[in-house]
Amino acid sequence: MPSRVELLLAVAGRTDAYGEEQPDGSMKTVHKPLTRRVLEDHLAGRRNIGVFLIGSTGLVKAGCFVLREHSPRARLALVKLKEMLKGLKEAGALFLIEDLPDEGYRGWILFPMPTAAGAVASILRAFADKLQEPDMPIETAPTEEEVQRLGFPAAAEIIKRGLPSVFPARLLYPSLEQWGRGEDNAP
Numbered sequence: 450m451p452s453r454v455e456l457l458l459a460v461a462g463r464t465d466a467y468g469e470e471q472p473d474g475s476m477k478t479v480h481k482p483l484t485r486r487v488l489e490d491h492l493a494g495r496r497n498i499g500v501f502l503i504g505s506t507g508l509v510k511a512g513c514f515v516l517r518e519h520s521p522r523a524r525l526a527l528v529k530l531k532e533m534l535k536g537l538k539e540a541g542a543l544f545l546i547e548d549l550p551d552e553g554y555r556g557w558i559l560f561p562m563p564t565a566a567g568a569v570a571s572i573l574r575a576f577a578d579k580l581q582e583p584d585m586p587i588e589t590a591p592t593e594e595e596v597q598r599l600g601f602p603a604a605a606e607i608i609k610r611g612l613p614s615v616f617p618a619r620l621l622y623p624s625l626e627q628w629g630r631g632e633d634n635a636p
Contacts, residue, residue: 454488456545459559460511462504462566470497502591507601508563512573514556515588519549526580526587527556533576534558567596567603 458464464483468476476499481487483500491498502509514530516523524546531544538544541561546554558573570593577587597603 453492457488461500463501468499503566507566509566509569512558512569513590517553518585519553523554527554566591570596
Protein backbone atom coordinates (compact mmCIF):
# COMPACT_ATOMS: atom_id res chain seq x y z
CA MET A 450 0.00 0.00 0.00
CA PRO A 451 1.53 3.33 -1.02
CA SER A 452 2.00 6.11 1.54
CA ARG A 453 -0.32 9.11 1.20
CA VAL A 454 2.57 11.20 -0.21
CA GLU A 455 3.31 8.50 -2.79
CA LEU A 456 -0.40 8.27 -3.64
CA LEU A 457 -0.68 12.02 -4.25
CA LEU A 458 2.45 12.02 -6.39
CA ALA A 459 1.14 9.02 -8.33
CA VAL A 460 -2.21 10.66 -9.15
CA ALA A 461 -0.90 14.14 -9.97
CA GLY A 462 -1.45 14.97 -13.61
CA ARG A 463 0.83 17.96 -13.19
CA THR A 464 3.85 18.36 -10.94
CA ASP A 465 4.76 21.86 -12.15
CA ALA A 466 1.88 23.48 -10.23
CA TYR A 467 -0.75 22.86 -7.57
CA GLY A 468 -3.67 24.65 -5.96
CA GLU A 469 -3.33 26.23 -2.52
CA GLU A 470 -6.18 27.35 -0.28
CA GLN A 471 -6.25 31.04 0.52
CA PRO A 472 -7.43 32.61 3.82
CA ASP A 473 -10.86 33.33 2.27
CA GLY A 474 -11.27 29.63 1.32
CA SER A 475 -10.65 30.10 -2.40
CA MET A 476 -7.98 28.14 -4.23
CA LYS A 477 -5.10 29.81 -6.07
CA THR A 478 -2.75 28.13 -8.52
CA VAL A 479 0.86 28.06 -7.33
CA HIS A 480 3.29 27.76 -10.25
CA LYS A 481 6.00 25.91 -8.36
CA PRO A 482 6.96 22.22 -8.37
CA LEU A 483 4.75 19.82 -6.43
CA THR A 484 7.36 18.33 -4.10
CA ARG A 485 7.31 15.72 -1.34
CA ARG A 486 7.81 18.60 1.14
CA VAL A 487 4.70 20.43 -0.14
CA LEU A 488 2.68 17.22 0.18
CA GLU A 489 4.08 16.44 3.64
CA ASP A 490 3.14 19.97 4.79
CA HIS A 491 -0.37 19.40 3.40
CA LEU A 492 -0.78 16.05 5.14
CA ALA A 493 0.55 17.50 8.41
CA GLY A 494 -2.09 20.26 8.23
CA ARG A 495 0.38 23.13 7.75
CA ARG A 496 -1.20 24.09 4.40
CA ASN A 497 -4.18 22.96 2.33
CA ILE A 498 -3.33 22.12 -1.26
CA GLY A 499 -4.94 20.31 -4.16
CA VAL A 500 -3.19 18.38 -6.91
CA PHE A 501 -4.24 18.76 -10.54
CA LEU A 502 -5.41 15.34 -11.72
CA ILE A 503 -5.62 16.35 -15.39
CA GLY A 504 -2.31 16.61 -17.21
CA SER A 505 -1.53 19.09 -19.99
CA THR A 506 -2.52 16.52 -22.66
CA GLY A 507 -5.96 15.86 -21.14
CA LEU A 508 -5.02 12.51 -19.63
CA VAL A 509 -5.37 11.36 -16.02
CA LYS A 510 -3.60 8.69 -14.02
CA ALA A 511 -6.44 8.39 -11.53
CA GLY A 512 -10.02 9.24 -10.71
CA CYS A 513 -11.57 9.87 -7.31
CA PHE A 514 -14.91 9.49 -5.52
CA VAL A 515 -15.37 11.74 -2.45
CA LEU A 516 -17.91 11.13 0.32
CA ARG A 517 -17.92 13.91 2.91
CA GLU A 518 -19.47 11.71 5.56
CA HIS A 519 -17.60 9.36 7.88
CA SER A 520 -20.10 6.59 8.52
CA PRO A 521 -20.60 2.88 7.83
CA ARG A 522 -23.04 3.66 4.97
CA ALA A 523 -20.48 5.97 3.30
CA ARG A 524 -17.81 3.28 3.45
CA LEU A 525 -20.33 0.72 2.16
CA ALA A 526 -21.07 2.99 -0.83
CA LEU A 527 -17.36 2.98 -1.72
CA VAL A 528 -17.16 -0.79 -1.32
CA LYS A 529 -20.13 -1.11 -3.71
CA LEU A 530 -18.39 1.23 -6.18
CA LYS A 531 -15.28 -0.94 -5.94
CA GLU A 532 -17.39 -4.01 -6.80
CA MET A 533 -19.02 -2.19 -9.73
CA LEU A 534 -15.60 -1.27 -11.11
CA LYS A 535 -14.16 -4.79 -10.96
CA GLY A 536 -13.50 -4.77 -14.72
CA LEU A 537 -10.80 -2.18 -14.13
CA LYS A 538 -9.10 -4.35 -11.53
CA GLU A 539 -8.89 -7.16 -14.06
CA ALA A 540 -7.16 -4.71 -16.43
CA GLY A 541 -4.56 -3.75 -13.82
CA ALA A 542 -6.15 -0.76 -12.09
CA LEU A 543 -5.89 -0.31 -8.35
CA PHE A 544 -8.80 0.86 -6.15
CA LEU A 545 -7.86 2.37 -2.78
CA ILE A 546 -10.17 3.64 -0.05
CA GLU A 547 -8.70 6.53 1.93
CA ASP A 548 -10.20 6.88 5.42
CA LEU A 549 -10.25 10.53 6.56
CA PRO A 550 -11.87 10.51 10.04
CA ASP A 551 -12.61 14.26 10.10
CA GLU A 552 -13.66 14.51 6.44
CA GLY A 553 -15.17 11.21 5.23
CA TYR A 554 -13.77 8.85 2.59
CA ARG A 555 -12.06 9.04 -0.77
CA GLY A 556 -12.04 6.18 -3.23
CA TRP A 557 -9.10 6.35 -5.65
CA ILE A 558 -8.85 4.45 -8.93
CA LEU A 559 -5.28 4.34 -10.21
CA PHE A 560 -5.30 3.44 -13.91
CA PRO A 561 -2.62 1.16 -15.40
CA MET A 562 -2.16 3.66 -18.24
CA PRO A 563 -2.96 7.38 -18.71
CA THR A 564 -6.61 7.72 -19.69
CA ALA A 565 -8.66 10.51 -21.28
CA ALA A 566 -10.08 12.75 -18.56
CA GLY A 567 -13.41 13.30 -20.35
CA ALA A 568 -14.27 9.61 -20.34
CA VAL A 569 -13.14 9.15 -16.74
CA ALA A 570 -15.23 12.13 -15.58
CA SER A 571 -18.39 10.89 -17.31
CA ILE A 572 -18.04 7.30 -16.17
CA LEU A 573 -17.24 8.16 -12.54
CA ARG A 574 -20.21 10.54 -12.37
CA ALA A 575 -22.56 7.90 -13.83
CA PHE A 576 -21.47 5.32 -11.26
CA ALA A 577 -21.66 7.81 -8.38
CA ASP A 578 -25.18 8.81 -9.44
CA LYS A 579 -26.29 5.17 -9.17
CA LEU A 580 -25.30 5.00 -5.48
CA GLN A 581 -25.85 8.57 -4.35
CA GLU A 582 -28.55 9.29 -1.78
CA PRO A 583 -30.17 12.73 -1.32
CA ASP A 584 -28.55 13.22 2.09
CA MET A 585 -25.17 11.68 1.09
CA PRO A 586 -23.82 13.24 -2.11
CA ILE A 587 -20.87 11.60 -3.85
CA GLU A 588 -18.42 13.98 -5.53
CA THR A 589 -16.08 12.88 -8.31
CA ALA A 590 -12.78 14.13 -9.70
CA PRO A 591 -12.09 15.03 -12.35
CA THR A 592 -15.48 16.58 -13.08
CA GLU A 593 -17.09 16.93 -16.50
CA GLU A 594 -17.21 20.71 -15.92
CA GLU A 595 -13.47 20.83 -15.25
CA VAL A 596 -12.71 18.80 -18.41
CA GLN A 597 -14.92 21.14 -20.46
CA ARG A 598 -13.44 24.29 -18.89
CA LEU A 599 -9.93 23.09 -19.79
CA GLY A 600 -11.05 22.43 -23.37
CA PHE A 601 -10.55 18.66 -23.48
CA PRO A 602 -12.96 16.36 -25.37
CA ALA A 603 -16.03 14.90 -23.64
CA ALA A 604 -16.57 11.14 -23.35
CA ALA A 605 -18.63 10.62 -26.51
CA GLU A 606 -16.06 12.43 -28.68
CA ILE A 607 -13.18 10.51 -27.07
CA ILE A 608 -14.81 7.15 -27.75
CA LYS A 609 -15.73 8.16 -31.33
CA ARG A 610 -12.12 9.21 -32.02
CA GLY A 611 -10.60 6.15 -30.34
CA LEU A 612 -8.49 8.21 -27.93
CA PRO A 613 -6.81 6.53 -24.93
CA SER A 614 -10.07 6.15 -23.03
CA VAL A 615 -11.58 3.32 -25.03
CA PHE A 616 -9.78 1.17 -22.48
CA PRO A 617 -11.92 2.17 -19.44
CA ALA A 618 -15.12 2.89 -21.37
CA ARG A 619 -15.16 -0.58 -22.88
CA LEU A 620 -14.70 -2.12 -19.45
CA LEU A 621 -17.02 0.13 -17.48
CA TYR A 622 -20.09 0.62 -19.65
CA PRO A 623 -21.19 -3.06 -19.51
CA SER A 624 -21.05 -2.97 -15.70
CA LEU A 625 -23.02 0.26 -15.62
CA GLU A 626 -25.70 -1.20 -17.90
CA GLN A 627 -26.04 -4.26 -15.65
CA TRP A 628 -26.28 -2.03 -12.58
CA GLY A 629 -28.93 0.13 -14.26
CA ARG A 630 -31.11 -2.92 -15.01
CA GLY A 631 -30.91 -3.99 -11.39
CA GLU A 632 -28.69 -7.01 -12.07
CA ASP A 633 -26.25 -7.88 -9.34
CA ASN A 634 -22.75 -7.54 -10.75
CA ALA A 635 -20.97 -8.03 -7.42
CA PRO A 636 -18.53 -10.94 -7.25
